[in-house]
Amino acid sequence: MDIKAAVKQLTHKHKTNNPYELAQLLNIIVMYAELGSTWGYFTTYKRSKFIIINQNISEELQAYTCAHELGHSVLHKGVSTPFLKAHTLFSIDKIERQANTFAVELLLPDELLQQYPETSIHRFADMVGVPMGLEVLKK
């Protein structure tokens, strides 16, 4: 599966790489809740789609979580996906890795990196909320 191509197609079609705007455009309802150690999850209920995000994590992590769950909704239709937690970030589980790759490609588009070639990817990752270490998924 070419995740980078899927992200490009989606962001060009909707002209945004903002995960919240994309969720809205895809008719996914984003909600915030008390989730303990879980950062977020994606679920469907009566044909409606929901991304539930932990209300107590930082704004940057919330955006990352939204992007990750958006990845599940686009890439894993009909698959039951695990809750996103800090320790599952580096999971070798295939669908978790794919959702993380989707989020990284979404939040770190080539256009952004090319615009500021002297800025390191680590710094960009830090600015857009990609958790440290995950920027290596960027192709």
Ligand SMILES: [Zn+2]
């Ligand atoms: Zn996930």
